[in-house]
Amino acid sequence: MSPSEVQQVEQHTGQKAEDLSEEQLDAAMDDLGIEGQEPTDQEIAMLEAEDQNTQPTQVNQPVSEAELISRLERLGALKAQGILTEEEFQAQKAKLLGL
Incomplete structure (x- = not known):
């Protein structure tokens, strides 16, 4: 995720991205329309x-x-x-x- 996408996830969830479980992160990314991408x-x-x-x-x-x-x-x-x-x-x- 790009830094702006990380910020979007953090604003959406109210938590730091690294503190989210895999399921929470996936759900937030789905809600925001963020797709995983190659690093x-x-x-x-x-x-x-x-x-x-x-x-x-x-x-x-x-x-x-x-x-x-x-x-x-x-x-x-x-x-x-x-x-x-x-x-x-x-x-x-x-x-x-x-x-």
């Missing part, structure tokens, strides 16, 4: 950089169950939107679960 090279680079920046923190700090669920839901939403492939989703999920 740009810039978005992929940003996701990869964010992953590299947060990786040491994840290793050093235990993650609460609620935070883990939130992160898994966010991954699911990215996959549902077509931003992550099945392979990328499984790899990130394994990282989060420590597998």
Whole structure:
């Protein structure tokens, strides 16, 4: 989603997009007529950089169950939107679960 679409979803739901469950995000996108789209090279680079920046923190700090669920839901939403492939989703999920 573009930044303006994220803002639309947040205004529509009254919550941050990353705090929404996959179902809530899908419903909001449907309500607003927003379709999932392929990520740009810039978005992929940003996701990869964010992953590299947060990786040491994840290793050093235990993650609460609620935070883990939130992160898994966010991954699911990215996959549902077509931003992550099945392979990328499984790899990130394994990282989060420590597998």
